[in-house]
Amino acid sequence: MKITFDWLKDHLKTNLNEKNLLEQLTNIGLEVDSVESLSADNQLFKVAKIIKTEKHPNADRLKVCDVSIAEEKPKKVVCGAANAREGLITLYAPPGAIIPKTKTKLGITKIRGVTSYGMLCSKSELNLSDESDGITELPKKYEKKIGKSYFPKSKFNLIDLSITPNRPDCLGIKGIARDLAASGFGKLIESKEKQIKLKKKQTLKVKINKEKGQGCGAFGSCLIKNLRNIESPQWLKDKLISVGQKPISAIVDITNYVMLDLNRPLHAYDADKIEKKHHCKKL
Secondary structure (H helix, E strand, O other), X not given: OEEEHHHHOOOEEOOOXXXXXXXXXXXXXXXXXXXXXXXXXXXXXXXXXXXXXXXXXXXXXXXXXXXXXXXXXXXXXXXXXXXXXXXXXXXXXXXXOEOOOOOOEOOEEEEOOEEEEOEEOOXXXXXXXXXXXXXXXXOHHHHHHOOOEOOOOOOOEEEEEEOOOOOHHHOOHHHHHHHHHHOOOOEEOOOOOOOOOOOOOOOOOOOEOOOOOOOOOOOOXXXXXXXOOOOOOHHHHHHHXXXXXXXXXXHHHHXXXXXXXXXXXXXXXXXXXXXXXXXXXXX
């Protein structure tokens, strides 16, 4: 179970620091497997703008890009992405950066006789998405952030906990906060629950076949219509990224957020793709 002290404080009011937290987690039986820095490597990835592109002299599918990161002299980067073009705001990784997906450490390299200083990254290479079709395309609003780190700087570390089978209540951030509060490590922040009443009956019926040794004891469903699946707001993407999750889309990100925060596993299905009278044999 991966957590951050920052996220934990959404549910826990405390004046104690992260060092105290690590000690208390061990005291209440939640073993700390590892503690990693969130910011050290991520701060190298900069918002950048391609100010010029030229065809590579020795390769038909490569381009030589002049990339601005708000320094006096632009960086020369060899790029093979089809969407690399003048004016594109994207993400730049300098020599020395480690690509999250492949764990490759970048250097200054010659590609077909042209020196390339780092690389332009896709969201897939940064573990931000499964999309790998071209380099990242950032909205126009990011032009004000050229030269700055794309990832938010965090003073908190990523804490990996080993949760034993008898502690399923601690498979969510709120459950861990509750346990810490009960031990005297701060005060639990009580959230107001709002019950949403359905005005119409659900028209989509779901049936789960009962089987011997079935792992799922309960299955609830709710049909929601007239949704537009868009990109998640930045705060939600930042939360997921902080614990090693990939932001995908608003609907998927919300289900992952609820699962991690409240220990309530959710899954969103496209109602149009559910077969009528389809029986789910395994869960």
